[in-house]
Amino acid sequence: MKTRITPSGIPLFLLLIILASSCQSPSTPAYLTFEDTTAAVYGPYRVIKLPIDKGVTIVNPVQISLGPGGFLFAANQSGEIYTLRDTDQDGLEDSALLFADLNELGLHSPVGFTHIGETVFIGTRTEIKAFQDVDQDGKADTSWTFFDKMPVSDHPYEWTSALSVGPDGWIYFVLTTDSWNPGASPDPQGLRGSILKISPDGSQWEQVATGIRSIHGMAFNPSGDLFFADNKGGGNPTEELNLLQAGKFYGHNPKKYEGKFDTIIPPVFSLENEIAPSGIEFNSVSNDFGGTGGNLFVAFYGPGEHWTRGGVGRVVVNRSSSGYSFQEFPVVDIPKLSDLAFGADGSLYVAHHGISDYWYNAVEKKTGGFYKIIYDPGLEGKNPIHKQIKELDLSEASLENGKQLFAIRACSACHAVDGTTELLGPNLKGIGKEFSQAELLEEINKPSDRIKPSMIATKITKKDGKVLLGRVVYTDDNAISLMLVGNHIVQIPKSEIQSSEEVLKSLMYENLLAGLSEEEIKNLLDYLSSL
Template identity: 75%
Template sequence: MRLAPFYSTRSLFLLFTIAVHSFSCQSPVTDPYAAFEDTTAVVYGPYRVIRLPINKGVTILNPVQISLGPGDLLFAANQSGEIYTLKDSDGDGVEDEAKLYADLNPLGLFSPVGFTHRGDTVYVGTRTEIRAFLDRDRDGKADSSWTFFDQIPVSDHPYEWTSALNVGPDGWIYCVLTTDSWNPGASPDPKGMRGSILKIAPDGTRWEQVATGIRSIHGMAFNESGDLFFADNKGGGNPTEELNLLQVGKFYGHNAKKYTGTYDSIIDPVYSLETEIAPGGVVFNSTANSFGGTAGNLFVAFYGPGERWTRGGIGRVEITKGQAGYSFKEYPVADIPKLSDLAFGPDGSLYVAHHGVSDYWYNSIEKKTGGFFKLVYDPSLEGKNPSQRTLVEQTFSEASLENGKQLFAIRACSACHAVDGVTDLIGPNLKGIGKEFSKEELVEEISKPSERIEPSMIATRVTKKDGKVLLGRVVYTDETSITLMLVGNHQVNIPKSDILKSEEELKSLMYENLLVGLAQEELDNLLNYLISL
């Protein structure tokens, strides 16, 4: 009699367990992204940021590129030379494997920052050539490759890239050869190819120069009207982070001495980007992909300043074409540090490559750093995230600004830095510096000038054969001479035949301890003046 209730209870328990188990097996997974969402990222608009858990295949080391390639596969590349595709190996909707497509290291090639494809053929821009790859047996790995284009003036400087590859509406491959203006050991360039946009015939045998005066472009894209937009970095004659529209045969302002006599005017940017600094990759969203009401918009990846590892982000630009030309409106999308590139995936989501921590030359300094994020549109977030950054309006008294301006002169800041956005002195022009750095960051930049140095501000020490040593920054170089700007903003031209050796120094030309002795009120006045610029 005592056992009957026990058996009844057990039977009910088993029935309940079976029912729950059956229900759980039949219930669909409602949120495949929950386990991978990065809730620390600041997002503007109805998007979720998903960190891809790439834990299989190729080790991710400072990714420099991500693009949609043949077969609607996402292709990416490490700074260390591996080209791979991103795969969802377990079918949960999140890519978790990097499958090797090709390795540049056995080929002796470096810096695969450019990528495009035509049909099944993949083209990768490297420092010395554009290489073509083909997966003939369709096993996911390239089984043949050849040199597509190698007429590139090459030196050992790590910042000389072949970037921003695109197949144009005419079937030619467009690319950028970054400037050689800051390289004291630049290779001979009699045709002026470096610092320009080229287009290369489909068979790789012919090339044309379509624009000059280019500084450092990593992002270039055609819109659906066939117009080519490209983002260039501030500095060296570029007063802002530029968005440009290609006008064939025109000069865009950088390294004017190199192109003296070849242009009659400078083409200004059509828009100045403001989401962050140092634009990298750009991509147009398809007009058929809403992605939260952004069809046809241009998306821009920003690396952020130098070695500030928490800076970077994504911006989007709404570009409207009217009878008078294009108009532009910019919005932030997300604050994610150190982004190098971005691409829309086959599902309409936005993928971004996070370069991660590196040395000054963008090479790996840790075992594993960098990775990939996926931005997913979530209609339930409409109206819930901010659409713009909250900006604190700062007002300063006239007395504070005047005192700061005087200190700027007394402390010799004005001897090395112009503030008009145009003049090129030995230090960077400080126009707009308050948009680029916070007060705390400005104090660090002034107190520790050698901590982070802009590439174009690297000091070069030139030892001449007569024993004389000159220290300055390179403002122009060609096959016969180097022009150095010395402290005091004096330029000196040095024939290469007179040079015993030249060495780049990762030490700022700016004096240390410029803030020593300032009272807090004086420091505040100086910072207020800089921010007001």
């Protein structure tokens, strides 16, 4: 058979094959196999659940960061430090290679991470540990104590967190507050609840700022300014985004610093996309990621044990001669996020902590994992960029009746609504932005199911046999200040205390809605939503 040649010199049969193949649709990206289409996405992004099925078992991860070699380093709450690896080169990490096991060193709560060159620094409950992988086999083979001057605490909420390397080369980190801990460790230098920094060789350290509550994320912007997100509660009226001013006081636990500061530095912005901010990171100005170069990305854990709450927000941060301005947008709703980081390829990775007990430890059902958020230009303009919030029909009559019920049912005896007054229970200013009416009803009906860390009840038994039950509002080396029902604060010398124990039962009365009609309950919920 004679082969027909086209004018271009290409055999006809070969040209037909080329044309046929060019008409076929491009192959489906491998990552779409693992796309989570249930996640609400705001913008041109796809949410991919990483198929990690090799190596370390992922259980309640608390941290993810880009580290040496361009690898993503992560950590379980239980103490395993590992790198995420893409073993089949399909663009998705599928293996967790053990880098170090803190259990072998007797350390706990690895919620802080940074690195300088090839040296990895892990913040734990009792010290900052440095690690090196000298032989480059992916596992640390040498380690040493980098910093251990912090007051040691066994309390589950007292971490060494938010490690960041500053433009000066020093390592900045946070010691979370001990204000709600009745058994707080001696702290003669007043380091708890502050930001500190350490020189690169670990020989020098300074206290940078005080009045800090519970910070899990700090990040330097391209101008070298340090931003940090602090949680609402304990005197913080909102979920705060703060800008560091060296040597200043940020408002939490004022009694500890009484007489030392004349002013409180307010937050520069209040985060409203979700509650309980965890990790934060500035996107590189050179990384487009849907037009977000230079934006600040924030991971949110969401409220307490509400297992479907959490997500990622972004903040457009603009700087001018008059200061900074901010605008907040949602990115994606993924529950219980403990951290986030941009990977070497410019995609955003998030750590999903998953279900845990009250102290963030693993429960019988092992959960948690990682998501990769990929920018897809083909989705430009196809997803909303704002959350659709259902408007409630809040009539004046309903709000007035609800306000009266709030007083009659003694809600106002324990809850202020002005955003500043601290009573026995949380201040409810803004509660309508944080919880739906269904969630508010559940909080009222089952007050002991979910308790904010700073609202834990403490039972103190004195040596004379007297028992007191209340909420710790301040503690130091000499005494504990306990707020009792009725908002009365008593100061108890530690020399008079026989024992103290935390009670995971709400101080809020149960059956508060007993005897109310459905309409009255709706009125009360409407009033709370209006706050």
